[in-house]
Amino acid sequence: MIDFRDKYKDHVDTCIKKTREVLEATSIDSLVLCSGITRTYFSDDQTMPFREHPHFARIVPLKGSDHLLQVTRDRKPLLIRVKKEDFWYADSFVEDTWWAEFFEYKEVISSEDAWNEIVDIKNSAFIGENTKVALANGITLDGINPKNLVELLDYERSIKTLYEVACIRAANKIASLGHIRAKEVFYNGGSERDIHFAYLEGTEQLERELPYETIVAINEHGSTLHYQHKDAYRKNGASLLLDAGASYNGYVSDITRTHTTDKSHPIFREIVSGVELLQKSLVDEITVGKTLKDLHESAHKKIQELLLEHKILIGNIERIQQFALSKVFFPHGVGHFLGIQVHDVGNARANAEHLRTGNKIEVGQVFTVEPGVYFIPTLLAKHRSGDTSALFNWSLIEQLLPYGGVRIEDNVHVSSAGVVNLTREFLS
The missing domain is CATH 3.90.230.10 (Creatinase/methionine aminopeptidase superfamily)
Incomplete structure (x- = not known):
């Protein structure tokens, strides 16, 4: 394992700073990013291959579905890791959570519990696939994957740290x-x-x-x-x-x-x-x-x-x-x-x-x-x-x-x- 922890701190600081600038430019108070959701094949109980959502993965090198990250204009970013209690599949392997110190870090056992940890949902945007869950938890329709916000974040993603x-x-x-x-x-x-x-x-x-x-x-x-x-x-x-x-x-x-x-x-x-x-x-x-x-x-x-x-x-x-x-x-x-x-x-x-x-x-x-x-x-x-x-x-x-x-x-x-x-x- 190559140790890039010294570079990671500057990387997170840059990502959060740029995200806050985008929030300011789009008059949004907070952004909720989801790592993604698992899906099954049609008429089957077998799950499709999963990949983390890129906007989430850019900030947090955490594998697995249903994790949430909330970035606001002023508070320390809130990272909620979902560690499901499951005896069918193992949780995503993590050697250690060295990156957790850069966030307000919490662990829960379900997606529902993760959403319950999100604070001040009013005037928030959401980027992710599970839009029904986001709507049910207070994100407005206009706040679901808003085009102008996503485009600005995409541009920021094109410039690598x-x-x-x-x-x-x-x-x-x-x-x-x-x-x-x-x-x-x-x-x-x-x-x-x-x-x-x-x-x-x-x-x-x-x-x-x-x-x-x-x-x-x-x-x-x-x-x-x-x-x-x-x-x-x-x-x-x-x-x-x-x-x-x-x-x-x-x-x-x-x-x-x-x-x-x-x-x-x-x-x-x-x-x-x-x-x-x-x-x-x-x-x-x-x-x-x-x-x-x-x-x-x-x-x-x-x-x-x-x-x-x-x-x-x-x-x-x-x-x-x-x-x-x-x-x-x-x-x-x-x-x-x-x-x-x-x-x-x-x-x-x-x-x-x-x-x-x-x-x-x-x-x-x-x-x-x-x-x-x-x-x-x-x-x-x-x-x-x-x-x-x-x-x-x-x-x-x-x-x-x-x-x-x-x-x-x-x-x-x-x-x-x-x-x-x-x-x-x-x-x-």
Whole structure:
């Protein structure tokens, strides 16, 4: 366990200060945050996988459902932990409650008891899923997940404290160990399932502890951006796209690497090298005041050049640009915010470029940089006939289809001293 307690105090002070500023700006006296509620599958008594609500998890590294945190404009924050008396399931494991000293800390045995501890509910807002319970306990309808308050808090979440950056860095270190172990198994001829198990072994994390399901894509499976299966029989692959992260104290990493063997097409291997260099150059371009859209457009320009260099796209450059043909090979955004959530803060896409934020790059942000080149049959099929068909080198594309695609992804922090790559310290 890495000890970040010194950074945590400053982190909590910052979070509470910013929350109080938001309360003042929205004329609300207090905010009640819930860690989340458990749900069951339809017509079943089995619970779905649970994750803590990000606004709660940012302030308190406490696992489990139904906990409440109340932040007011002047009192010490009130944290109410629900320790259920249950012989079916164990309570969320907590080594110690070192963080409790920063709150007025109470323990109760039920959600109902937790709500009974909340004080001065008048003119309060609530962020969470269990809205019926909040309404029954005095929160008004206008105070349930108020849009203006949530948006202001989301913005504050996009600027990471030193504690948050340290946790994301630790998550990168853990994930890197998994990537290194998984790579070894791939080069030893392992299947997608073998590689997945090796990744878990390397990280020493359970599947439910990972921030998202690993993407272990051998050969043409790499053309499916979020390929979810783990083929037990696909062995001795020519290429591997591995997209996998890890978690630490509720914060996550999101890393992708693409590996090839001498069985893959030499041009595909050159594309992997080209995307690697391209990705590093994009990280070097990150500048405060630019936007991710600027970086995204630069990525498309560089990918177009790479496709032309290897004669995957051919012919008139103006027409290639006119039809935006690089999007056929790079159909996703160049990056997204990272933190408590894999796609942190912004859930709705901000524009047609598949980017989840239109914000300018600022000091304190952490986001991914993940260009790629893919050979996706459904996207290519639209251009096999018609005006754009002659701009594609179909003979070469047919030879590259069996290798799926390439993605290289790092996690970067925009610090006051410059851009820090949180991934490359641990993984080449």
